[in-house]
Amino acid sequence: MSTGKLDKKNGEFAHHFNDAEHEYVSSKEGVWIFLTSEILMFGALFVGYFIYSNLYPEVFEVGSQSTDWRLGFTNTIVLLASSLTMALGIYYCQKNDKKKAVMNLAATVVCGAIFMIVKYFEYSHKIHEGWLPGQWFHGDTQGIENLPLYFSFYFMMTGLHGIHVLAGMGLVTWVAIRANRGEFGPHYYTPVEGVGLFWHLIDLIWIFLFPLLYLV
């Protein structure tokens, strides 16, 4: 029976593993398996997107003109940069450089925040124009039947992605605080690495969302 907190930084590990390395690889695999299920969840939305964009090509053509590719592009750059700082955050945890690790993790959170702020402006512009999903749509349909469907997909996909960004920011903040307390070191950085994998997946999903929703 384990009592109290394990000092994982100095090589302690949970009782059911053989050693700290064993715990590390197992935890990492768990995160990967979880990410698979995330991909399947977004996968259904992508499938829906492709079905309807085949059925109504003009809806998605006209719909995507409502988005500003410059804002989408900015957000793409921001997220790519945040993936770099995330990776650096892990690297400096491994190198036991607390200050740089925390700085990079904080930069990751800031990038996430910038992403969300840009999203906020995009959303409020659409709400202002009445470009809302389904029955709430009250903008100009430009004579295109079923145009609101584009916005259903736009808000579902970016909304679910946005929730993941927020969750990711929370998780990165959590590991940044722990890093600041000096809990990580060359022999223990599992949480940072796991959160990092999650963050990269969020980035990756956006890489697919950007062309589909802005550039098509």
Added chain:
Amino acid sequence: MSEGKNYINQEAGLMSWLTSRDHKRIGLLYFYSIGFFFFIGGVLAMLIRTELFRSGNLFDPALYNRFMTYHGVIMVFFVIVPGIPAILGNIIMPLHLGARDVAFPTVNLMSWYCYVGGAILAFWSIFLGGADTGWTFYTPYSINFSGANITAALAAFVAGFSSILTGVNFVATVHKLRCPGMTMKRITLFTWSLYATAILQVLATPVVGITVLLLVMENIFGIGIFDPEMGGDPVLFQHFFWFYSHPAVYIMILPAMGIISELITTFSRKTIFGYTAIAYSSLAIAGVSFLVWGHHMFTSSQSEVAAVVFSVITMLVGVPTAIKTFNWVATLYKGSIQMQSPMLYALGFMFIFTIGGVTGIFLSTIATDIHFHDTYFVVAHFHYVMVGGTLMAIMGGAYYWFPKITGRMFSEPWARMSWVFIFVGFNVTFFPQFVLGAMGMPRRYADYLPAFESLNQISSLGSYMIGTGFLIALYTFVQGAYRGEEAGMNPWGSKTLEWTIPSPPPHENFEEIPTVTAGPYEYR
């Protein structure tokens, strides 16, 4: 480790249970909560059969629709899907692998709280007026009427997280926590089946998650993805739904097949025949299960080509299933068969499941399915598979591992009596439904034509027999847990690892992690 300490008396107090990360304790938490739901679902089933005892209405038909819906939702999402993996899998699988726990004990506990969260939502939906869509939540009905439908769907969504977390945990456990010498060819067939199940849980459950989320958005914001008035397609919901819910059928049955493999080999005192074939057939079933969802939609708008392809692939499921069955029969051949109660359940499973499987082929054949679609034939078929299959296995497994889990023996005569009532009652209940379905009695309705009355009465009487059988089983468990004789380490003479440690096992499972040098079933 001090003498006499085990996972049950290691710590005392309610909080020590509610915060426990011991896989055995979490398994028991699941046992109590799933058992509670099973009781409710069972009572609802008997209420349904009471309504159907006579032609004409005993209850308000709207109330009957709610009975039927909650029976389905509870039994599928809260009993059979989590049943075997979360209870027996949790308790036994780490022991089978020679591990001290599952890979992520905290995640394991979290999964139980997700289950409880889903359960609370399910109850809340009752107070919102009750869902009445049936367990499939089909659009457009589910989005146009009553918020209760959506809340019940959300309950399934939250319970789905519990399933995903269990799946993640089990895959990682099988990959990473096998004891020295435990190659993949030496893990038990129960573990193989849980492994295949866990893969399904991880890959299929998120799809139903997003589908339910879309349903909720449809209800709140009217996003129109499933609404034809806005260009959406309700059939897309059915595709998404069955993309999960067909693999879910195998989430229910694969672990059951794993238990049966254990029981057959143990009580035949003979090495399992065709270990590799049984293990790989689990993976084959899991793989094929993703490609057959369209057979739920033969009568909805899918192209004829798609229907034919789905039909053929569905029939392929019969192959790995038959491989398992033939291997079990071959194991029995020239074995020293002991007719203990777990073995009775295993043989009952083989009998009932074979009927369920073969009628599945009727339903996968398009020409016959058009006739049987939405009749009691379908109801009988999936109860033969899910109840006759999974529940028989879960009962067999529960009796088999009861001595290990509690440290005591149950009363064998009572256990046999429970089997008689459940086995006979089951066939009395559901066999007439095949006939009714073939005669054209449609499913789901609260009423039927007087011509169907006599067979329906037989069926209803059978359901009370099943209920009696489970009450006897409950008595057997309670009596055994408190008054049973000490079981000792290995009452059945089994060869797998969990029987090499004391019953009930200590918190750490193995005082020293074992090293394995041979396969799991070295009988003869």
